[in-house]
Amino acid sequence: MIKNKKLLIVTLICFIGINTSYFWDSYAGVLFLPLALAGFITFVIAFLLLLRQIYMVVRERFADKSRLYTTIAITVLLALIVIEPFGIIDFEKLEGKSIFSAGYKGVASCSSALKLTADHKYFVRGVCFGVEHLSGTYTVANDTIRFNSPASGRSNGYYEFGVIKMLSNPPGSHIIGELRLYRSVKDSMPLPMGVTLNELTK
Structure with missing residues (x-):
């Protein structure tokens, strides 16, 4: 369960980073591309770990409510990243x-x-x-x-x-x-x- 919560925290940080990039990307300088690559890798890893969590939820027949709610939250965050990869708000x-x-x-x-x-x-x-x-x-x-x-x-x-x-x-x-x-x-x-x-x- 601790790993599941850590995954939620990492996913949330990735989501916040993407949705606030309008304010900080110019300060990153040459580090922007490495940060973007790191964010992409983090997303892929989070997605793969999410699949495992979904499997665990189904196997447990949704008995572990904490795991279920955390998995739903992670799914929503990753789905929003896929739907709006540049952020849900167009600050421009x-x-x-x-x-x-x-x-x-x-x-x-x-x-x-x-x-x-x-x-x-x-x-x-x-x-x-x-x-x-x-x-x-x-x-x-x-x-x-x-x-x-x-x-x-x-x-x-x-x-x-x-x-x-x-x-x-x-x-x-x-x-x-x-x-x-x-x-x-x-x-x-x-x-x-x-x-x-x-x-x-x-």
Whole structure:
């Protein structure tokens, strides 16, 4: 029974870790991938041990109520992880409605996504051997978006401003323009992002 309760505790920790990753994944840095792998291995082991517990419950004809309730709790937690592997709450939706979005995909599956909301807040999520979050406020002047220093996140992913260039005849893909991000006015190698939504002028 002690092992069963330990399994419940481990499963609960895994469940909480997944559902709160929005708040801590950027602080993990390069440890994010090892932590994700460890979480996956933990899930597989927990699932296999759960099968054994289910067998024990059936063999005992549901006589051990403590084992039964613990097994049900573990089953529910693992099922929720399978159904919602990124968490049961989409915290990004709580950031606000997006009126501008752009993204970039580079080598080694590295990517970055920018989101602007109507209340003049920006959110950046970068993934490259780890996860990085940036957020702050912005202002718009003509085709230029100026980002204020991030209120949260690491400053190494910060760009001072971006210039929007919309396509007059966008291709059949979802890309409707380009956003070039500059770290400073002296930056000669801006980061190009494909614009997928632009309601800044509305």
